[in-house]
Each structure stands twice: as structure tokens, then as C-alpha cells.
Amino acid sequence: MNPAARVLEKMPEEARRMGSLLTQAGYRFWVVGGVVRDAFLGRLPTDWDFSTDAPVEALIRLLSPSFRVIPVGLRHGTVHVLTAHGAMEITSWEGNGSRAVLDDLRRRDFTVNALAVSFPDGTLLDPFGGRRDLELRRLRGVEDPLARFREDPLRVLRASRFAATLGLHPTPKTLRCLRQAAPWLQETAMERVREELFKVLTGPWVVEGLELARRTGVLEVVIPELLEGYRKKQNHYHAHDIYRHTLYTVHHSPDRLRVRLAALLHDIAKPRVRKKIRGVFRFFGHDKESAELARSILQRWLAPKKLAEEVCLLVANHMVHDTDRWKDGAVRRLIHRVGEPLLEDFLDLVEADRKAHGKDPESTEAVRRLRERIRRILDERPALDLSRLAVDGRDVMAVLGIGPGPQVGRVLKRVHRLVLDDPGMNRRDVLLEWIRVTSDE
Numbered sequence: 303m304n305p306a307a308r309v310l311e312k313m314p315e316e317a318r319r320m321g322s323l324l325t326q327a328g329y330r331f332w333v334v335g336g337v338v339r340d341a342f343l344g345r346l347p348t349d350w351d352f353s354t355d356a357p358v359e360a361l362i363r364l365l366s367p368s369f370r371v372i373p374v375g376l377r378h379g380t381v382h383v384l385t386a387h388g389a390m391e392i393t394s395w396e397g398n399g400s401r402a403v404l405d406d407l408r409r410r411d412f413t414v415n416a417l418a419v420s421f422p423d424g425t426l427l428d429p430f431g432g433r434r435d436l437e438l439r440r441l442r443g444v445e446d447p448l449a450r451f452r453e454d455p456l457r458v459l460r461a462s463r464f465a466a467t468l469g470l471h472p473t474p475k476t477l478r479c480l481r482q483a484a485p486w487l488q489e490t491a492m493e494r495v496r497e498e499l500f501k502v503l504t505g506p507w508v509v510e511g512l513e514l515a516r517r518t519g520v521l522e523v524v525i526p527e528l529l530e531g532y533r534k535k536q537n538h539y540h541a542h543d544i545y546r547h548t549l550y551t552v553h554h555s556p557d558r559l560r561v562r563l564a565a566l567l568h569d570i571a572k573p574r575v576r577k578k579i580r581g582v583f584r585f586f587g588h589d590k591e592s593a594e595l596a597r598s599i600l601q602r603w604l605a606p607k608k609l610a611e612e613v614c615l616l617v618a619n620h621m622v623h624d625t626d627r628w629k630d631g632a633v634r635r636l637i638h639r640v641g642e643p644l645l646e647d648f649l650d651l652v653e654a655d656r657k658a659h660g661k662d663p664e665s666t667e668a669v670r671r672l673r674e675r676i677r678r679i680l681d682e683r684p685a686l687d688l689s690r691l692a693v694d695g696r697d698v699m700a701v702l703g704i705g706p707g708p709q710v711g712r713v714l715k716r717v718h719r720l721v722l723d724d725p726g727m728n729r730r731d732v733l734l735e736w737i738r739v740t741s742d743e
Contacts, residue, residue, distance in 0.1 A: 305341040306426040309333050309419045312347050316369070316385035320352070320392070321421040323364050329356035331421045332403045334393075335410065338417040338426075342436050343468065352392045353418065355402035361394050404429060411450050411457040413442045414470065441470040447479040455486035459498045459520055466502045466511025477518070484519035496603040499524060503562045509549045527595060528566070530573040537583045541660030544572045554654035560609060561647040564616035565654055567596035593618035612644060620651055625672045631723035633675055638686050638722060649673050684725045688714055691721060692730040693737070701737045713737060 313321075313333065321331040331354050337347040354361060358379050365371050370384040379394035395402035404427075407416040413432035419425065426433075435442050441464055443450055451457050458480050464470045472480060487495065502511040515521045521529055531544025540547055548569055555565040571591035577584055593614045600610035619640055625633070640648045649669060656665040685691050695710045704710070717737065721728045727736070 306419045307424050309338055309341045309347070310421060310424050314350065314385065314387045316387060317350055317390060319368065320365060320383060323368065324354055324356055325422065327360070327364055329354055330402065332418040333421060334403065334406060334418045335415050338419055339414050339436065342433060350387070350390045352390065353403045353406040354392060354394055356394055358394045361392060403427060408445060410444050411460060412464065413444055416444050439470050441465070441472040441476060443476045443479060447476050448483060451479060451483035452486065455483060456490045456494050456498060458483050458487050458518060459495060461518065462511045462515040462520055463498055463501045463505065465514045466505030466508045469507045469510065472514070480518040484523060487520060487523045492604050495524060496605060500559055503552065503566060504557045504559055506557070509553045512549055525599060527570050527599060531569070534573050534576065535583060539659060539661060544569055547658050550658035550660070551654045554657040556650055558647065560612055561650050563613045564647065564651050567599065567613065568592060568617050568620050568651065568655060570599070571595045589621040590618055615640065616644060616648055616651055619648065620655060622652060625668055630679060633679055634684055634686065634722040637676060637679065642686065645676060682725070685718070685721045685728050688718055691717060691733070692728050693717065693733045697734060698737060701734055702741055
């Protein structure tokens with residue numbers, strides 16, 4: 303089956319109904335953009351966009367009886383149609399048949415997105431050579447790239463997204479235009495920039511995506527802190543500079559946003575704490591400093607608060623060494639600090655960090671052994687938080703003869719540290735006696 307026919311075959315039933323309503327009224331209906339591109343790449347279509355020569359008024363009149371139509375951009379002739387598959391965008395280009403969709407495709411960002419398939423006959427429209435560019439994995443702006451980037455500067459970052467998610471590489475002319483347009487990205491709402499950046503981070507070619515962002519000047523706008531590590535040497539434990547090590551850590555991480563963000567930010571403060579001591583670069587406290595800098599970056603990006611807190615927790619705890627020598631109590635304390643919900647991401651981050659050192663391929667074996675120890679300890683169901691202690695605040699107040707206050711919390715935390723070191727102590731009678739005895743000391 304040719305890709306154009308595959309597009310129509312994959313169309314949701316609601317989209318077919320919309321197309322039928324418009325074509326039966328004498329208008330043309332085209333599937334456009336990313337859905338067509340993805341069909342040629344053999345990818346599952348997701349976001350459906352359409353173009354029509356029906357005037358907006360006719361579009362709303364014909365579709366409203368069957369769908370909820372939201373006129374989100376009437377100035378540009380755009381409406382959203384809410385369906386069970388999500389919101390589908392239809393752009394109205396008043397005109398005549400192919401000329402209408404050509405106006406649409408001419409305003410697209412890159413040729414690989416300037417593709418259209420007509421409904422219901424499945425004719426492919428490729429006026430700018432997008433199909434050939436896909437075959438060559440080439441990213442090329444449509445006609446006047448700089449004008450397209452000026453219309454929406456987010457398209458400059460979208461280039462990095464297509465490099466990261468599709469493995470596309472810009473042509474020399476497009477690259478020059480991307481560099482020229484990168485400063486305009488500052489005019490774009492941070493929420494849009496953040497969501498596009500997150501898509502870059504979760505792409506299979508994330509190193510290429512981030513490198514393109516550096517080469518075009520996008521990193522200078524979005525995360526200049528990352529560039530502070532560019533060509534900054536490390537020590538003999540590392541084969542790469544700080545910047546490259548960071549990119550490879552992201553690459554070796556699974557494509558879950560939380561862990562990839564932590565990988566991107568895990569060494570972000572290293573250039574700021576780097577000191578040369580007796581001829582060797584050292585980075586004392588960079589984990590905690592990186593967590594604080596990560597917090598400010600994520601706040602600047604308006605990242606969801608919970609996500610930011612979790613990423614910073616991972617960054618702050620990523621420096622674990624010689625874990626084979628740790629006692630079980632130390633591993634329990636690590637589990638308590640990180641929290642069970644984040645353990646998988648934490649271990650994946652540590653493993654990716656080790657791989658990105660580029661030195662000792664056996665270093666990840668220690669992480670594998672730590673995974674096994676954590677799994678065994680979790681199976682033992684230790685008291686990893688205060689709620690699992692055999693005593694509570696009321697017990698502390700009764701033994702010490704005090705009322706509610708900060709002292710109760712401090713005592714419970716001391717009890718918890720005791721139980722983390724020796725789970726056998728987590729018995730009510732033992733802990734009550736320990737609280738009584740230690741209070742007399």
C-alpha cells in the first residue's frame with residue numbers, strides 16, 4: 303500500500319465524517335502536515351490536521367450539527383473540531399481546489415510537513431519536494447525559510463525536535479536561516495518553548511537534536527547554563543568535556559521525560575564549581591549545586607511543580623560510589639531519600655551517567671548489583687518512612703511527657719534512622735524503651 307493511501311486508511315471515523323460532509327457540499331478536503339509525513343516514515347499517525355477551500359462560515363455551519371467546533375484562529379481561518387481522538391485542526395483557505403491547499407502548504411515550516419493527501423481519492427500533493435527530503439533525511443525550509451521562522455519563531459526549536467525525533471539534518475541554507483532566527487525565540491511564550499524542548503529530550507536522536515540547538519543558537523536562548531560546560535575539560539575519570547558528557551548521559555537514559563531532564567541537568571553546575579587542585583580538576587558539591595541550579599531553570603521554564611521537585615531530587619542524589627561496600631542500612635537510607643516511586647529513574651540516571659564517562663565499561667556492573675540489593679531490601683518491606691514505624695507521635699509524647707511540637711518530629715526521625723540501620727529494632731516495646739533511655743542521656 304502506498305503511503306498516501308495509508309493516510310486515508312488510518313483516518314479516524316470522525317475525520318472521515320468531516321471530510322464527507324465537506325466534499326458532499328462541493329468543497330475539497332485535504333489531510334496535511336505531520337500525519338502525511340509520518341505515514342511516509344511508517345510511523346503511527348497521531349495529530350490530525352486538515353485543509354479545505356470551504357469558507358470558515360460554511361465550515362462551521364456544515365460541521366456544527368455533528369461536532370463541537372471551536373473557532374480558535376479565525377484570523378488565520380483555523381478551527382478545532384473536538385472528537386474522541388482529540389482536537390483536530392482544520393484550516394480554511396478560500397479559493398479553488400488545489401490552489402487553496404497550496405496556500406496552506408506554502409506557509410508550512412519545512413518541506414517534510416508541506417505534504418497533503420486529498421480525501422477521498424488519495425491524491426498526493428508535494429509541491430516542494432518533501433517526500434524526497436524525507437528519503438534523504440533532509441530538513442529544508444519552505445521557499446523563504448526566514449519568513450516562515452519570523453511568522454513563528456518556535457519553528458527554530460522545532461528544527462531541533464525534528465532532528466531529535468526523526469533524524470533529519472538541515473540543509474546549509476536552512477541552517478543559516480535557523481541561526482539568524484534563533485534570537486527571535488525569546489519572543490515565544492515559555493510554555494510553548496518548554497513543550498517543544500521536552501519533545502527534543504525524549505527523541506531517539508536526542509544528541510543530534512541538542513547539538514543542532516547549540517549550533518543554531520537555540521541553547522543560548524533556552525538553557526545557556528548548558529553551554530558553560532562546552533569544551534570544559536574534566537578529570538581522568540571522564541573521556542568527554544562537561545557538555546558532551548551531559549549529552550551522552552541524556553542519550554544513555556531511557557526516553558522518559560523525568561529521567562532525561564535529570565540527565566540534562568545532573569551536572570549543570572559543574573563548570574561553576576570546577577577547581578584545579580594539584581593539576582586535577584575537581585567538582586566538590588556539584589550534585590547539590592546542580593540541584594539548586596536545576597530548580598531555577600525548571601522554574602524559568604514554568605515546569606510543573608511536581609516534575610521539577612522530582613527532577614531536582616534525582617539530581618541531588620545522583621552521586622553514589624563504592625556501593626558494593628555499603629551496609630544495608632546505607633542502602634535503606636538511599637531508598638528513603640530518593641523514595642520508591644523514583645527508584646527506577648534514579649538507577650537509570652546513575653547507570654547512564656556511568657556509561658557517559660566513556661572510560662570503564664564495567665562501571666555499570668556496580669549499578670546492576672545495587673539494583674539487585676534494592677530489590678531484595680524492598681522485598682523485606684523495611685520501614686522506609688515514618689508511617690511504618692511501630693511507634694507514632696502519641697507514643698513519643700506519652701513517654702517523654704510532652705505535648706505536640708517540633709521535638710516530637712525530631713525524636714521520630716531519630717527513631718527512623720535507628721530502624722533504617724537495624725530493621726529488627728522496629729518493635730513497639732523496643733522503641734519505647736529506646737526513646738525513654740535516650741531521653742535521659
